[in-house]
Amino acid sequence: MADLAEKLEAARAEVARLERIAATATCRELGCDMQSSGGANCGCEFEEQLDGVKIIAAGCCSVPVNVCTRCGDCDYGKNADATEIRRACRDATLFGDHDTTSKGGSHGA
Ligand SMILES: [Zn+2]
Numbered sequence: 001m002a003d004l005a006e007k008l009e010a011a012r013a014e015v016a017r018l019e020r021i022a023a024t025a026t027c028r029e030l031g032c033d034m035q036s037s038g039g040a041n042c043g044c045e046f047e048e049q050l051d052g053v054k055i056i057a058a059g060c061c062s063v064p065v066n067v068c069t070r071c072g073d074c075d076y077g078k079n080a081d082a083t084e085i086r087r088a089c090r091d092a093t094l095f096g097d098h099d100t101t102s103k104g105g106s107h108g109a
C-alpha cells in the first residue's frame with residue numbers, strides 16, 4: 001500500500017502544480033486579482049538637507065500591501081498607492097509640521 005500512498009501523494013502534488021500554472025496563466029491573461037492584505041512600513045527613512053537643516057525622516061507611516069487571490073503574488077507595497085503615500089510622507093516631513101523632526105528653534109524661551 002505504501003506504493004499507492006506514494007502515487008496518491010505524487011498525484012496531489014501534480015494537481016497542485018497544475019492549479020498553480022492555471023492560476024498564473026489566468027493572471028498573465030487577465031492580470032492579478034490584487035486584494036488588500038494589510039500594510040507594511042513605508043520604508044521611507046532618509047536624511048536630507050533643507051535650508052541647511054538636516055532633516056531625518058523615520059519612515060513611520062504605512063503603505064498598503066496587495067496580494068493576488070489566485071496566484072498569491074504579493075507586491076510588497078510596490079504599487080501606485082504606496083508611491084503616493086511615500087511622496088506625501090516625504091513632503092510632510094520636509095515641508096509640513098512634523099512632530100518627529102526637530103528643527104532646533106533659535107527663538108526659544
Ligand atoms: Zn496573480
Ligand SMILES: [Zn+2]
Nearest residue numbers: 042059061089
Ligand atoms: Zn513614510
